[in-house]
Amino acid sequence: MGASSDYCGRFAPTPSGPLHFGSLIAALASYLDARANNGRWLVRIEDVDQPRAVAGADQIILEQLKQHELHWDGDIVYQSQRTDAYQRALEQLTAQHLTYRCECSRKQIKARGPYYTGVCREKQLAIENTAIRFRNDHPVLSFVDDLQGEVAIDPAFAAEDFVLFRRDGLFTYQLAVVVDDIEQGITDIVRGEDLLTATSWQINLWQIFAKRVPHFKHVPLALDPRGRKLSKQNHAPALRDDQVIEQLAAAMRFLHLQPKLTANAAELLSDAVMQWRTRDFPKTVQQDTI
Template identity: 55%
Template structure:
């Protein structure tokens, strides 16, 4: 049975293959959705062509299937959603909730790195300009379903942030809010590296008059140097072999019960047990490991 009242999602960018850190976010969001008998969607956030790796999107989808993380419904591709983003931008402009900004990065750095609203009342046109939101009602805190109340950096929360870039690309904060609302997402489970922009996204929900989803920010997997596993840090791609030992490593990372007889289970059975025993309260807020994909095979 599916509880359509719960909709979760995993939304990778095709800037490289999935790694262990990506698996933590995918698995955590999958288990939370399935434990609620809800829907789990996958969205490919391909709105930044300069950062994309050819073929990465197809590889990511194959990796999810290889690890037994099967999604519901069709894939949503952000590259096919430009009309929706333009419509959202037009509505904000009509409501006098946005403005064009021609400030350079050098100028913003010269005033301390936080945008000071310099162009808010100058009424620039769209030529060689970014679009910024008029931040009338900043969100200074939000409740994370794992971490409790999280306080925002007041300066960042009050900043008129960019929603359409000078180079013509749509900003992440705008696209993610428009798409999560469109897909009916009720809870977003993702990595703790995305805590900071959450208050900006909630403020956009409020600007549009939409109900914001709940948020869960999972702990980050770190390398031996203490840096977040990421594509930029050349984190190794998920192995193509037996996915079960890696899934066991990921479940242990998330504080979930270990299964001594996992070698007798199929991937589908392992995930079924993981869903049945999923306990968000066991997930630690901070974890630092060197994922060598070997723990489960010891």
């Protein structure tokens, strides 16, 4: 995608703990893509799953971004403050006969197989304390990713009637992320490839709500020595505030950029933006360490 003032990207962390090296890679990639295209770069706190949110983690994350000179445009948006928007979106889908209530527990679904098979589709349940699912009649079986190329999705996964509203009264990430991205005018989504397959579900909602689909770039994941993705659940260590240059340089190398020798983070990023304009990500990269 060429340089355009219409470009709008975002970094949207879950406030379940401080940023780690894997988070930095995703933040850096989305930041560089936005700046290389003369676009805006927004930060959104994805705390729609409130039980996962850790008090104060959002402020730690924002401070970590500042320490690494990853400065955003505009105001910070919190998903926990946007339930009215998600409710309106859910009501729109319901009015279009694209939802239904489901009383199946996770245990029941797992006992039947890897994917939900539409058991409650025709039950016309009206009871409360049930999940609300998307009636996925036109699954997205493939899409083009600007880094991964043509991505084919397992048809059974793509066609699953995924959850929009949970039994515990919370809206799901799948609904919230699309509603937020559309409202914020996001044109390009750069994030980790752990979200690659779920993109098919999100494209379905994009096509309903916006009649357009953004550009996607899913970057490879950093792995720990056991081959697991770096994550808070896997106890990935938090970024260190005394190793900003080293961490930025390591994230650049992971993305196959060449960090210049400098003690200035802003200068390092400026050079990285220039490199981003002329180079694309490889489809696979090896793990880097710091």
